[in-house]
Amino acid sequence: AQTVTQSQPEMSVQEAETVTLSCTYDTSESDYYLFWYKQPPSRQMILVIRQEAYKQQNATENRFSVNFQKAAKSFSLKISDSQLGDAAMYFCAYRDEYGNKLVFGAGTILRVKS
């Protein structure tokens, strides 16, 4: 079974600075999808960025980018120019090639200091 590990329960970053959230996963499959979701206090899970395993190029969405290391099974999220609105719980998630369920990590609380 696939597992997702987020080793940082909590992270802090100064406004306008850069922060990196870590995620590792375990799978025997070669084709899959990886996601970062943000959950603010409103509780709604919001998709931040997604990466397709067969694409070597790292995904980027504005201030958010990933460092996808397939061989190391690592999928970290970099947030540049951090804003107060980035404060939330961030979840790393895995989805297999058949589009079955999302497997989530335990989450990382991100605090942004002004």
Add this chain to the structure above:
Amino acid sequence: KAGVTQTPRYLIKTRGQQVTLSCSPISGHRSVSWYQQTPGQGLQFLFEYFSETQRNKGNFPGRFSGRQFSNSRSEMNVSTLELGDSALYLCASSLNPGRNYGYTFGSGTRLTVV
């Protein structure tokens, strides 16, 4: 367009009772998935419905059940509630099942069992 709508937003039930939660997907989305979120277990997959059929099921006891209607709206039911069922229940909709389609989550139903 309207997002994923979950009702009710909050619910308090007594141990032993049963409860029904509702999820209206984004218009045109035919796949609905349910997740349970607790501080101890994190986010866990409950089940997924597509075209009124259960496509996938997580490792939850038979007290947890669901269904999907012809308009793609979904309900999940928990019978004989236990204190451990207290959680945030999140619904996610997708255009279709499968890896190429992303999820959009609702804001969840917070269930408290007393």
